Amino acid sequence: DSWSCLGFFGTTPGEDHFYSVQWPDAAAGGTIRLTFTNVTDANDTYMEVLSLGSSCSPSTCASHGQMTISTGLFGTGQNYIEYTVGAGIANYYFVVDAQNDGIDSYDVLAECFATGIELDNVNSCAPIPVSATANMGYYQTWDGGAPDDNVTPAELASMVGNTYTVCENVYIQNPAGWEWLKYFEVTLGECWTNPTNLTPNGNNTAFYATTAPRTGDWIGTDLGGTPNVLSWTFTHDWIAAWGDGDVCCYNCNLYSFCFDAEVDPLCDEPNGFQNLVSATDDGIGGGGGGAVNASNVTITSTSGTILPVELISFTAKSVIEDGKNMVVLNWTTLSETNNDYYTIERSSDGMHFEELSRVQGAGTTTDISTYYAADENPFMGVSYYRLKQTDFDGRTEWFDMVPVEISSDLSGVSVYPNPAKEELTISFRSNEIREDYSVMVYSAFGQVILQQAIVASKGSNAVKLNTSVLPSGMYFLTIGAGGDYQKLKFTIR
Secondary structure (H helix, E strand, O other): OOOOOOOOOOOOOOOOEEEEEEOOOOOOOEEEEEEEEEEEOOOOOEEEEEEEEOOOOOOOOOEEEEEEOOOOEEOOOOOEEEEEEOOOOOEEEEEEEEOOOOOOEEEEEEEEEOOOOEEOOOOOOOOOOOOOOOOOOEEEEEOOEOOOOEOOHHHHHHHOOOEEEEEEEEEEEEOOOOOOEEEEEEEOOOOEEEEEEEEOOEOOOOOOOEEOOEEEEEEEEEEEOOOOEEEEEEEEOOOOOOOEOOOOOEEEEEEEEEEEEEEOOOOOOOOOOOOEEEEEEOOOOOOOOOOOOOOEEEEEOOOOOEOOEEEEEEEEEEEEEOOEEEEEEEEEEEEEEEEEEEEEEEEOOOOOOEEEEEEEEEEEEOOOEEEEEEEOOOOOEEEEEEEEEEEOOOOEEEOOOEEEEEOOOEEEEEEEOOOEOOEEEEEEEEOOOEEEEEEEEEEOOOOEEEEEEEEEOOEEEEEEEEOOOOOOEEEEEEEEEOOEEEEEEEEEO
């Protein structure tokens, strides 16, 4: 056959061995490794392995590898050959052939793996610190200890300007290859500023390439930018392109990248301490052969400190419902962490608050959440409302208060004559026509003595009450509707 990828006139027609490797779960792609052993042939010097890719088409191939049968090795010095598989390719085809009459016999082992480094969260690597959760793979520490999961505004204020040593610790494994860690990056959360003292940094700073001549250097660089990026690159002393490692098929390899940073005094972002880290291997592998992918392990910090609730808005609005004044409260959150419940508090002076109601929180969520509460008996005039958030562990956070003004439809209310005898006149102004006003007269002991419905026109009004039946003494009078009442005192002589 005349295979397009051979570069010379093809092999003898026929006796080609076609294979299909099925990899239905290769959603993100990876590498197929074909390992050949016990290769024998009576009249051929070389065995040809042809990659057809994801399409099985005669005479057309993507690449080929040539094994010297006498040594059992390909040109890479290995007895295996590797093919890079793109994302979503479930079938991969290859052909085994020779220049004469085909290969007499051989054994072939097909292995499918996502080549390169992986985050090791399965091999029970020692947690950092020891009190942390096992099998996380990635651990962040501040000054050697675990960071606080939640920081209240008061705690954030006390941290401003302080400098912390932050370490990003990752456990790496490579269960099927030689690829080693080559690049590491940290994208800083916006609460961190002025990073210094990047480590490791300098000569002979390898974690695992430590045996001469297989040694090397990590160089740390502050790339700046918004957000600020810190970058480390490893240069191997023997072959510069290699990463930091020394063996094939390893696990629990710990790499720690540290820096000093200050807490930005202008930071008010709830997720401002969360860093994004990424680790990339060399894509080559010391002693590894064939075509391999450079892998990229990207881990979003989940152990970094965050504030429990990211509030988008909190509003309070006065409304009239069924002729009665109410205050409707609405708030929306972008995310919540460990949130048990909210408390609505109100005040008539902005200083002394009382609890109005409680609303269940969403626990932990990254979805937008909306909430509602109502004050059915609000204060008249200007009052204040604020939102308090409580975690499952009892920690609390207050948000800014908001003012609400409920204006009375009534003004200029007075009674005359006072003291009265046979008749009492109530004078007042109304901002609108109302048919639901009522007047109630109470004794000094709070007993209702007289009740009368009245209709008010817009503007000045005067209503007369017959008080001739009232014995001498002190009385109280209320006038209004829907919670909007004014109270006066008068006497009968």
